[in-house]
Amino acid sequence: MKTIFSFGLALLTSIVLIEAQSIDTIKYYDGQQFTIIGRFHSEKNYARFPANYKDKLREPVWNLGQHSAGISIRFRTNSPFIAVRWAVKNDAVMDHMPFTGIKGVDLYSYVDGSWKYINTGRVQGKRNEFMMVGGAGNNYREYLLNLPLYDGADTVSIGISNPASITMPQENYLIAKKPVVYYGSSIAQGGCASRPGLLFTNILARKLDRPFINMGFSGSGTFDLSVGEALCETDAVLYVIDCNPNTTRDLIYERAVALVKYLKEKRPDVPVLLVEAFPYVNGFTKPLESENHKKNLELKRAYDTLKKSGIKQLYYRKGEGLIGDDYEGTVDGVHPNDIGMLRIAEELEPTIRKLIK
């Protein structure tokens, strides 16, 4: 028998709902009407690749590309409350990441000069509805709704007070600048953030006021040239390549060299940052003897070869320090928990900030 604990939140939600409903009725608007960030196409969905990539990509990459990791809806409203309805494709379950991260949504608003967390859309199943906030007043505010990390969003709609108004954003926060494109593994896709806003590329987007296109593909971030083709379609300010966690040691050198050469041929002016895997450490592991370390040496060898061959604007970030050194930054020894996600964002921020100047 499964036991569901409510934590007494049912009560809180009811209060918000009562408050909301006593003000007005809720009117829902399709999320596709607003500004969608974190993807490089304009098809009417929340997928990371446009349809014409289905035959170009390996099947798992295409399938994972249906997950809405890093995709967000930007809008503006003066509604005193905001509800969200969303339906996910798979109702996916994993044991080391909460449903709120896998298939939930979370909402930020731009308040007093920065993006601030407002609330999380709690998950009931494949179809979900949640009152995100009440008591927001009647001022216009800019919002950011982050979509599920490990499931696909089939539909998303935003509910506001009937006489209130909801529009495209009027402020350019997160929209004005060219995106950073981040290609990586399950870690880059957001495993295992507790809610979408804590995926490190989403944290970095808010910190740097810059959209990120998340190309993290769980288990399948393997320096694919077919993904490289998609990267070249983006109007990127920077490519970050963080594929070591998913690539076997014998393939890293060859594939990293090939992918960077391909990117530099098609997009010579876009800088490329290669990122090592952080050490998968525990109290026993000797990082310098680990397979992880040996894989990182292969990435470094690829970097050295590329630099010697005359490739310009190629940069390198070592894995050490990315999730701290207290061993507490993962949920399972491999995937960052929220502590690790925040640390990765804080560690990468100065490097990326310098490269996108």
Add this chain to the structure above:
Amino acid sequence: MKTIFSFGLALLTSIVLIEAQSIDTIKYYDGQQFTIIGRFHSEKNYARFPANYKDKLREPVWNLGQHSAGISIRFRTNSPFIAVRWAVKNDAVMDHMPFTGIKGVDLYSYVDGSWKYINTGRVQGKRNEFMMVGGAGNNYREYLLNLPLYDGADTVSIGISNPASITMPQENYLIAKKPVVYYGSSIAQGGCASRPGLLFTNILARKLDRPFINMGFSGSGTFDLSVGEALCETDAVLYVIDCNPNTTRDLIYERAVALVKYLKEKRPDVPVLLVEAFPYVNGFTKPLESENHKKNLELKRAYDTLKKSGIKQLYYRKGEGLIGDDYEGTVDGVHPNDIGMLRIAEELEPTIRKLIK
């Protein structure tokens, strides 16, 4: 249809298993044979109250007391690998906390002067088995296995290499000193840490080298005198009372005064620390206008009354700052994620360290 993503971890686990099995067969030992910390009775279970409390407590408190939050098994072994089998009572599910935190286990070892995270026992369902570590060598090491936070552990057994040895701890880490007893809400029970070791009382135990008896009861931490009776049965070095999140404003003053008076009558020499709720903040909330703040004022009023009445060794910690001020420390606006859990531990550490000197 539910989709399970493996993250390629099946492969990693297989490698460890093969390594283990190629060394020797696994022999399992009942966890009750070793040292169990985080409870104040010696019955053969992982419950937080002894059986005679069933009729003393309110029913939800008794039921939540069956959850093994804060209970850990301390042992010593020279086995090169460690497996764990555990069965949980409810196979509980919540949407904002991963199964690894709700009903998983995690393992720490004392290495180079401190407790270091080794691995997490991943959750399959009600009955679970996981190879926690391979390649630990043949040296004797001290271990700490933290049990599920939001489910009860019916049975726990530890599997080691057949010719290796497993014993009670020989080092006194986490055992030698009197416990801190922490009475609180869902937050204190561990909602929503990603794994048991990241519950803030478990973090504090490791930092302070001191067992904590966790009396967090989700939704039911309401300054109960019946829980106070249990607190007085412990040989505590400090009582921490953090019940505001679950108690309505009108009850806080009366109940906090009554509970502290009761504790001081029965255990006059044990200091008591009252802890306010941290602000449940989002980008819109004005903390000083929140219900939370008003509740905290009631706790402060109780503290002032108690101090005026001559109660000695009574201390107070404000809620501000407990989970930081960037709004990122919760999964849902209320319950700390791992970021919040770590911050609470770091914030409370100096205060508690001073009081237990």
